[in-house]
Amino acid sequence: MAPAAPATAAVRRVKLGSQGLExxxxGLGCMGMSAFHGPSKPEADMVALIHHAVAAGVTLLDTADIYGPHANEALLGKALQVGGVRDNVALATKFGKFLADGKVGIRGDPAYVRAACEGSLWRLGVDCIDLYYQHRVDKKVPIEVTIDELKKLVEEGKVKYIGLCEASASTIRRAHAVHPITAVQLEWSLWSRDVEEDIIPTCRELGIGIVAYSPLGRGFFSGGAKLVDSLPDHDFRKNLPRFQPENLEKNAKIFDRVNAMAMRKGCTAAQLALAWIHHQGDDVCPIPGTTKIENFDQNVGALSLELTRDEMAELESYTAAADVHGDRYAQMANTWKDCETPPLSSWKEE
Structure with a gap:
């Protein structure tokens, strides 16, 4: 039986970037409601979950046009139609990844940026996207070209703030020189910490907010190794290196240590993992995803957990790089480790 969740504290606010986004x-990651984690979940249940999250004080809702594709944006569009919900949230969506013949493509050319934005606005039923991310960097297009088109969308009132996902430090710098980047979304959790070497310091130097996706290790810190047994067919996590049997057996020891510490603190392992992210700074916002209200309530409970420096160090000792087996993705292409774009001088628009 899991320990009782701590009493939920009021959800505090953080500032992302220096352009005014609070x-x-x-936040709430909405991907799993519609995509990549098996069949889409019942629409009415997911709308109820979104409304529950907003009522609880969560204001950042995260989606993308490839989730579905398009189904997740349409779901959020319906949830936003209830009176007052739109006014109480910062709506984040993404462009750049698309499916063609069953394969994922990436585009960042100006025509695609504009068309993708118009499509998202229509599906979400809004006039303006609060935070618009480039989901993955198009290595064929200079980042300056992509950001310049996003800058035009800001000037036209269709986008408020610009973000990047899985971008390298040099790409972030080049983008920020064209128009201020408000947030960088990256995978950051107890067992994904390589961003701390270069990406996080770069964001902080430039005054860019950090949005941590998969802060629970794609559910690993919720259920440990047994999570894999409960995953539905077509859940993409079944193909991730860290969840393969030869790695999972070794990674299970990490969860056992974290869970033992959680038991001592009277919380769950998931809450402990989230609390670790919350203690990274006031410029960080994790966006754990869930499809169940009870799991959402547990996640929000992490905000009331206090960790000492010694406890932070103890947690980090459990998840040293040498103890984590397997990459984040089966193919690490199109992550920040492999996303440099050509120089602006090379660009010739077709």
């Missing part, structure tokens, strides 16, 4: 210290 959001709840924890």
């Amino acid at each position: 959001v709840s210290a924890q």
